[in-house]
Amino acid sequence: MSDTQFDVIAIGNAIVDVIAPVTDDFLEAEDLPKGTMRLIDAERSVDLYGKMGQTKEISGGAAANTLAGATMLGLKTAFIGQVADDQLGEIYRHDLTSVGVSFDTPARPYSDKESEPPTGRCLVLVAPDGERTMNTSLGASQFLPASAIDEDAIRASGVLFLEGYLWDPEEPRAAMRRAIQVARDAGRKVAFATCADFCVHMHGKDFRALIDDGLIDILFVNEEEAGILEGSDPDAALESLAKDVPLVVMTRGGDGAVAARGDERATVKPEPVEQVKDLTGAGDLFAAGFLSGYCRDASLEECLVRGAVAAGEVISHWGARPEADLRALVAKRLG
């Protein structure tokens, strides 16, 4: 893809993760279904935050996590997302650009904190088994305007990567529809990550329509999301999706992942991890690793191995951004 400025450009939520360990009892008492992501309003956010213990703040956001990992694995990437002009927004921009992701979307004004939304936050509750439950206040993120879409940059990117979470708020959804059109007109690939059960429950019809219109080239799903989308068991869902999407990548939690391209099938087992600390970002980093191979025309098998290595790294510590030298880990694994 030598005519490209970026290998991958992504549109996603700009969210700082606020992470604390919790017990399973806490999740039950707070009526929080373990392993899910839900949107919460300001009042609930204050309430829940007040009940959480000491936290760590680490930049997150599904597509941005994918870009951070993909960049660390050698891709040239750019991010489109909305932070506010506040301290968390400054931190967010720093963390993304510090690994080499291009991020030019201007911050949204935040001169009056009573009336303007701050940078988005996600309260991430991590259970003893590493499973995370996410409670997101989108803040400024949900106001990403269509005008923020850098059409020239999209035309100059091999892959447009879209985060399903951001299909929920209205303005970003419109922006993403426009971005898809721009990418298709320029002959670029469009990758889509469904992100969470609730996204598929709420917007599965839209997602299916995008697929039916031939607008999605690469679909990242987990097996629950695939099942919901197709109204069937995951294996059948993979097969039916593979009929309509050129490349489907389905993660299966502890069972690894499978990719389907036409009649071709490839699978990978999870990488062994000494201790699973925090599952946040596992799917995002799987996509990062996969794309790092895909954009360099690697085999499906290698793409999957790269995904498994990146996912294995990120679940071995707190937070959804890789800490270790991913390139070295991948090189070692591929031998």
Next chain:
Amino acid sequence: MSDTQFDVIAIGNAIVDVIAPVTDDFLEAEDLPKGTMRLIDAERSVDLYGKMGQTKEISGGAAANTLAGATMLGLKTAFIGQVADDQLGEIYRHDLTSVGVSFDTPARPYSDKESEPPTGRCLVLVAPDGERTMNTSLGASQFLPASAIDEDAIRASGVLFLEGYLWDPEEPRAAMRRAIQVARDAGRKVAFATCADFCVHMHGKDFRALIDDGLIDILFVNEEEAGILEGSDPDAALESLAKDVPLVVMTRGGDGAVAARGDERATVKPEPVEQVKDLTGAGDLFAAGFLSGYCRDASLEECLVRGAVAAGEVISHWGARPEADLRALVAKRLG
């Protein structure tokens, strides 16, 4: 100490740590002496932050770290320190109060970010061997006014714990002098942590004057600071300090720690740690563990063991606030 509301009340910097791994070459290129703490201005802070990779934000501040650990070990504690009315200030207050530390100092207004200082930040650069180099922008922290000193709370606290770092800015120094007077008049103990070489270089005369005036009951130093303070080798410094301070606790890095109370001497070896990840907070948590024994009339030996266990926990992960159940670790170690 049944007539007390708090076992320990501390006055210290309210600082959020901004943590990133670096190489030794980076420290050299940036002319940053490894293992030190220095104050930096806004311009240098922006420059250095821009050169750091992805960060984690974790609440810190020396005395506050000590209180967090001491509270997790069963003490009742309170903190006096200055945050701004901003996002990091909100996070800071949450993290401290979430473990049970009482923290009532009102936030400093932050309605105009051009003219008012934000909550303090410390850029913590962690080398591969875990040694941290700290670059602090004090921000609002240096404007802690004497009026913030809750004299009733100090009178109602068994120990007043003072952070040497905060002796540097003028307003907090005046506030701490006043606090010492209040504590002494109420017959309370005063503990002082020298915190860093540069504090002793700059304010050693003041520290010595406090000692000579009999105002310090417990002195927390490391061996370098003791040597600078007394102008001698650490062993001789310990002996000369022990003549003037009722209880001296001197940490010795990889050699553990020693305590001197009159003619009594006790030592402890460091706790074995699987992997030293980040030495930030080691001294602070040693003080936390020590005080958790001291305030319950434990032997010097037990106080030191508690200190070593708490320090060992905090250096095994990123950040200066304990993550594990310190009480359980101490109980296991004491058998």
